[in-house]
Amino acid sequence: MVNLEDLKKEAKAVLEEGKVKYIIGYEKSANGLMPVPGFIKSPEEVEKLIWTPACVYNLTKFLVDEKRRKSREKKPDERPVGLVVKGCDSRALIVLLQEKFINRDDVFIIGVSCEETGVIDEKKFLKKLKGKKAEKIEFDEKDNFMVTTQEGKVKVAASEVLAERCLECKANSPLIYDVILGEKVKRSMDNPFQSLEKLESLSEEERWKFWKEQLSKCIRCYACRSVCPMCYCDECVADTINFAVTADTTAEEKAQKIKWLEKSPVKSENFVYHLVRAIHLAGRCIDCGECERVCPLDIPIRFLNKKLEKDAKELFDYEAGFDPEQASLVSSFKDEDPEDFIR
Amino acid sequence: MKDNTYIPKLAKIIQIKEEVGGARPIKTFMTQFIQDNSFSFKCGQCAMLSVFGKGESMISISSTPLIRDYLQFSILKMGRVTSSLHEMQEGDIIGIRGPYGNGFPMEKWKGKNLIFIGGGIGLAPIWSVLHTALEKKGEYGDSMLVYGARTSKDIVFKQELAELRKKMKVHLSVDVEEPGWQEFVGFVPLNVLEIKPSPKNAIAVTCGPPIMIKFVIQNLKALGFEDEQIYTTVENKMKCGIGKCGRCNIGLHYVCKDGPVYSWAELKNLPQEY
Amino acid sequence: MEKVLDKKSFPQWVTKLSSYKVYAPVQEDEAWNYEVITNPEKVNLDFPNTVLSPKKIIFPQREVYLEFSSSDEDGLELKEVLPEEEPSVIFGVRPCDARALALTDKVFSGDFEDIYYWKRRNQVALVGLACSVPPSPNCFCLSVDGSPFSTEGLDILMSDLDSKYFVEVFSKKGEQLINAAKTLFKPATEKDKKELEKNRTEAKKRISRQIQNIKKIPPVLKGMFDSPFWDEESMSCLRCGICTYLCPTCHCFDINDEVLSSSPLKGRRIRTWDNCQFPDFTMHSSGHNPRPDKASRLRQRIMHKFQYFVDRYKNYQCTGCGRCISRCPVGIDIIEVLDKVSSYEG
Numbered sequence: 001m002v003n004l005e006d007l008k009k010e011a012k013a014v015l016e017e018g019k020v021k022y023i024i025g026y027e028k029s030a031n032g033l034m035p036v037p038g039f040i041k042s043p044e045e046v047e048k049l050i051w052t053p054a055c056v057y058n059l060t061k062f063l064v065d066e067k068r069r070k071s072r073e074k075k076p077d078e079r080p081v082g083l084v085v086k087g088c089d090s091r092a093l094i095v096l097l098q099e100k101f102i103n104r105d106d107v108f109i110i111g112v113s114c115e116e117t118g119v120i121d122e123k124k125f126l127k128k129l130k131g132k133k134a135e136k137i138e139f140d141e142k143d144n145f146m147v148t149t150q151e152g153k154v155k156v157a158a159s160e161v162l163a164e165r166c167l168e169c170k171a172n173s174p175l176i177y178d179v180i181l182g183e184k185v186k187r188s189m190d191n192p193f194q195s196l197e198k199l200e201s202l203s204e205e206e207r208w209k210f211w212k213e214q215l216s217k218c219i220r221c222y223a224c225r226s227v228c229p230m231c232y233c234d235e236c237v238a239d240t241i242n243f244a245v246t247a248d249t250t251a252e253e254k255a256q257k258i259k260w261l262e263k264s265p266v267k268s269e270n271f272v273y274h275l276v277r278a279i280h281l282a283g284r285c286i287d288c289g290e291c292e293r294v295c296p297l298d299i300p301i302r303f304l305n306k307k308l309e310k311d312a313k314e315l316f317d318y319e320a321g322f323d324p325e326q327a328s329l330v331s332s333f334k335d336e337d338p339e340d341f342i343r
Numbered sequence: 344m345k346d347n348t349y350i351p352k353l354a355k356i357i358q359i360k361e362e363v364g365g366a367r368p369i370k371t372f373m374t375q376f377i378q379d380n381s382f383s384f385k386c387g388q389c390a391m392l393s394v395f396g397k398g399e400s401m402i403s404i405s406s407t408p409l410i411r412d413y414l415q416f417s418i419l420k421m422g423r424v425t426s427s428l429h430e431m432q433e434g435d436i437i438g439i440r441g442p443y444g445n446g447f448p449m450e451k452w453k454g455k456n457l458i459f460i461g462g463g464i465g466l467a468p469i470w471s472v473l474h475t476a477l478e479k480k481g482e483y484g485d486s487m488l489v490y491g492a493r494t495s496k497d498i499v500f501k502q503e504l505a506e507l508r509k510k511m512k513v514h515l516s517v518d519v520e521e522p523g524w525q526e527f528v529g530f531v532p533l534n535v536l537e538i539k540p541s542p543k544n545a546i547a548v549t550c551g552p553p554i555m556i557k558f559v560i561q562n563l564k565a566l567g568f569e570d571e572q573i574y575t576t577v578e579n580k581m582k583c584g585i586g587k588c589g590r591c592n593i594g595l596h597y598v599c600k601d602g603p604v605y606s607w608a609e610l611k612n613l614p615q616e617y
Numbered sequence: 618m619e620k621v622l623d624k625k626s627f628p629q630w631v632t633k634l635s636s637y638k639v640y641a642p643v644q645e646d647e648a649w650n651y652e653v654i655t656n657p658e659k660v661n662l663d664f665p666n667t668v669l670s671p672k673k674i675i676f677p678q679r680e681v682y683l684e685f686s687s688s689d690e691d692g693l694e695l696k697e698v699l700p701e702e703e704p705s706v707i708f709g710v711r712p713c714d715a716r717a718l719a720l721t722d723k724v725f726s727g728d729f730e731d732i733y734y735w736k737r738r739n740q741v742a743l744v745g746l747a748c749s750v751p752p753s754p755n756c757f758c759l760s761v762d763g764s765p766f767s768t769e770g771l772d773i774l775m776s777d778l779d780s781k782y783f784v785e786v787f788s789k790k791g792e793q794l795i796n797a798a799k800t801l802f803k804p805a806t807e808k809d810k811k812e813l814e815k816n817r818t819e820a821k822k823r824i825s826r827q828i829q830n831i832k833k834i835p836p837v838l839k840g841m842f843d844s845p846f847w848d849e850e851s852m853s854c855l856r857c858g859i860c861t862y863l864c865p866t867c868h869c870f871d872i873n874d875e876v877l878s879s880s881p882l883k884g885r886r887i888r889t890w891d892n893c894q895f896p897d898f899t900m901h902s903s904g905h906n907p908r909p910d911k912a913s914r915l916r917q918r919i920m921h922k923f924q925y926f927v928d929r930y931k932n933y934q935c936t937g938c939g940r941c942i943s944r945c946p947v948g949i950d951i952i953e954v955l956d957k958v959s960s961y962e963g
Contacts, residue, residue: 029948031826032754036948037853057947061855072910123647133754219669219678222895223857227946240873241897245904250366254902255426262875263889264679294946296668296859298648348729350683350697395685395693396876396884422902436692580901582872585729588891589869590898592917595925600728614842616907616917 001139002112002182004051007084010110010179011046014082020108023082024062026055033134034122037062040082049084051112053137053145056119056163058288059083060092060229063102067232082108086119087171091286091321092229094176098324099284101232111174113182116143117158118166122293125161143187165289165302168192175322193310199303211271217297218270220263224291224301225277230284237261237280238273278304283312283329286321348585351393351438353377357413359433362499369464369499370429371405371417374439382439384408385446386472387576387604391584392416392428393438400424401581401599403468404442407475414439417467417499443584444603447472447548447574456484458540460559462531462551463492466499468576468603469550477510484545489538491516491531495524514538532558535566542567548574560607570608577603577610579617593617618786618795619805622775626801627782631657633798634706637742640674641708642667651707662709662775665752666938670714670865671707675737676721678890682733687881698885700733705741706794713758713936715745715770717865722770723930724868733888742790747776749820755939757952760828763936765820776813783813828952830959831923831933837958838924842916846961850954851915853947858892860918860941860949866934869893893917919954 011023027038027048034054040046063081070076085093090111096102117139125134129149136148143158159167166172168191173184199207222238225231234243237260245254260276261269278301285305292302312318315338318329358373376382384390389403406415420429428437449472457476459469476483488511492498495517507513516527516534527534532555540547547568549559556575563573579591579598586600594613596602605613622630631639631654642664643652649664651671681698688694722738725731748756748765758764768774772791776783783805786792795802805813828834841847861867871891876884891898894914900906908914926934935951942950 029950030953031942031950032948034948039849039852062853065852069910127647219858219862219890221858221862221892223855223859223946226855226857239897241900243896243900247904249904251420251422251426251429254422257423262887263871263873263891264875264887265889266679290946294857294859296863296944298646347697347732349732350695353693353695355692395886396874396879396882398874399872425902438693438695578901579907580899582891583870586727587724587729587731587868588871589893589921590891592921592925594920595928614920616842616913 001115001141002051004049006181007051007110007112008046008049010181011040011049011082012043014108014110015040015043015046019079020082021077021079023049023084023108023110024059025049025082025084025110026051026057026059033137051084051139053117053120053139053158054122055086056122056290056293058089058092058227058229058290060085060089060096060288061227061290063093063096063107064229064232067102067106080106080108082110084110084112085174085177086112086114087169087173087175088165088286088288090174090176091171092288094321094324095230095284095286096232097176098320098326098328104324109174109177109179111177111180113173113180113184114166114169115139115172115182115185116187117145118162118169118172120145120161121163124163128156128161163289163293164195165287168194168287168306170287170319171321176324193306196303196306196310199307212267214299215270215274216267217299218265218274219297220265220270220273221296223294223296227290227294228281228285229288230281231277237276274301274304278308281305282308283316283318284320285309348440349583351391351399351440352379352382353436354414354439356431356433356435356437359431362417362501363497365496367497368420368429369417370420371415371499372428372431373406373413373415374437375413376439377436380411382414382442383411384442386449386475387447387468388442388444389584389599389603390414390416390439390441391443391581392424393440394424394427394431395438397427398424399438399582399584400428401443401584403471403576403603405467405470407471407478409475409478415470417464417470419464441584443599445601447604449475452476452546453482454484454544456541456543456545457486458545458547459486459488459490460531460535460547460549460551461488461490462555463497464499465549465551465555466490467550469548470500472548485511487512487514487538487540489514489516489531489534489540491518491527491534493518494521530558531555532562535559536562539566542569542572546572546574550576570611571606573607575605575607575610577605577617618792619810620784620786620795620802621805621809622782622784622802624780624782627662628658628660630798630801631660631708633801634794636704636797637794638703638705639708640671640705651709660708662746662777664709666711666714666940668940668944669863670717670938670940671710671743672714672718672721672865674705674707675718675741676725676734676868677737680733680888681885682888683886684884685886686883693882700736703740706744707741708744708746710743710745710771711748711752711938712745712765712767712769712771712774713756713763713938714865715743716758716763716767716936717770717938718743719770720866720926720930720932720934720936721868723932742772742788742794743770744791744794745771745774747774747817747820749777749816749823751824753939753943755826755942755950755952756824756937757826757828757939758937759821759824760826760831760952761933761935761937765824766817776816778809778812778816781809783809826939826952828955828959831955833959834955835924835927837961838920841958841961842920844961846957847912847916848910850949850957851911854894854911854915854949855946856894856896856911856914857946858894859944859946860951861892861894862890863940863944864935865938865940866922866936869898893921915949919951919958923955923958 023040026035140146363369586597591598725734922934
């Protein structure tokens, strides 16, 4: 079991030594069960850190923020940022390293293993509690969670409330770390790509109908893009403004920027946005599930990325986020790559 | 359609004059409404110009309201809409809606000396009030123009400035030395210090790049001008032009509606977020 | 006018409103949203609150307002596109969402009245549903001058008294709706009114969250513009658009041209919701951005809602629905931020 005190001790040590600027971890929220991202700047503040099955967020996104922040400062603090990562989060970090978006010494990785369970899906969890308010949720032995409500403590089987992606997990323990807490244990509940089975069993017409319905709901809040660590482009296909504009950018360049999609949240534009984003994430998405968690309209967009993840594996035997030295899928080729689509 | 301010009125471009060429070109457009000519405005107000298919852009009207036949806009090529305008020919149709904004409070300036200080394209918003004051010479005191640009090639309204010299004091400047340039060399705020306009019974109106405005105001204050005597215009990204889309606010003010004209006394109390 | 309606008769009332376009909350999976009702029998008011407020019916997320095309006559032809004439009713409007519409009414009036907003607003009747139980654990309507049974912005307010609804009518529009099914309504008795009072006293007590010292906030905010407070509070912000798009009082919009054909030119001008939390919201054509970072954008959101709007309209631009708190992907809590503001010493 991961001992929270050990986590705090490691965090405190590295802050006291001045090794990191600050640590990004999970902090208890003043309101509710779900934690919030915490930015621990001093050794005293490490008391705020928590580690519970509700620590769902992928904190890797904040490394993208940190890079943007540094580029705006005249004399940036060059020390690394400390980051608490789970197994899936560490894969996101590896993709950022693969793509050379960050350097290994930009981040001090405090890895935490999910051991035999994982993190919860908040909606599934609330449904399971049937209206009772949960005050606390903790990891328990083996594959259970211990939930505290006003009526007392109750054991809940993890498999009933785990996030979908935890049931298809490929890395329940961080693959890259400077310190590691918890043990790497084999989990029994993992069945890769099982969540796609239902959609894959539908006919093409049924699938088209499904996605038409779902993507019509989209309000283009771009939360899915904002939360994804791999969506770090300054010039995104969805924006009509190019953020890489400087004082030297000519009027022609600005005028000629292609409007790939309209701002209108209509079916056609929503399709373009989501499908293009999914394709831009092919071979890069590591299924942290954040995009689906944050969507206010509960659109199951994770399926789009998951399908491409499956294709990457089946067609090219490629899995993102395992090896920092591995080339990215779309910018490399092997002689054995399939050619049956070339006529 | 008549009372709907969002719908532009169609206007024809009757004349295009190239003021400045090169990498940052400026053109002056004269436009005439095709049907409805009831448009009337105050100095300092702006209009939303539409290039249908590209978008809209809020541009200050640089002709004087005393001219009813046409509206004049001087436009710097900057992005999508302005590039499209620069590619247009005489006879092409655009849309114009407005007038928007608060305009210069010229009634408060009656009898006062007017000092116009402009830089680059910033002369355009001042042009309207400058010519109106000249036309109504008896109502105002003495007028003076201090204007500068990066190089002599970047000076707008060159011909008109030559004419203007016959009617009022005109002090020109360029930022760096160039062969053949006889007048002041240096930034506009320094020229202001050099000229030393008197703050007695005077109003200063300044428009130009934000950094120039900052130092002009500093130098005017050093010369004894009070905050209420200094006026400037502010620009911000605008879409609706009528204070509803929420985009151009500085504090509780919408620049399109409560501005763009501000005295320094008012502007210094607003959040410096523009 | 005070009436009582048997809960069992409610679907019949809706059925009698066939000359109106009827909207009501509809459940899909776990989420509720306002949809056009095709089967009046199925209208169910047993819902917490919707994801998107009824603002989207009066101020739609996308609205074509002008069409343009090449013409031989003047070179170009413009056609104004006004909203359809269709009297509508929205059932199940929570008092916070109705108050929010009363606030957006202020924005879209004044100089240059917005014809598109008002055409829709004037043809819609709002039938509210008071909250006996807070729809969300993050409700805080009482803190921002609202209440679970506020009538502001509503034509009718229904209050759930178990087997029946207490129905209060405030406008001619509301009266017309009642008259369409007059026989279903009985006058409210003294007993009914007492039950309502009790229900409301209890309802107020159930709201657990509140902003401390909200009256202190506008003047404190005025002095906080340059404070590093915003940088700290916005550190975890992802600059997505959820808080603003879900907010019932937010009204910012964008205007864009969509071209259907370039030669001959044919297209339309569209207004869509926009979001001050998006990085490109205030970006000038030149590339200069007055709000280039998350801190300045969070500051804009809070100061606009709790200082600028107060100065201009004497109301907080927030009705306490709690959606931004519940759906923020990183748990940024506006009540927490405001509590820190009211105790700020800088």
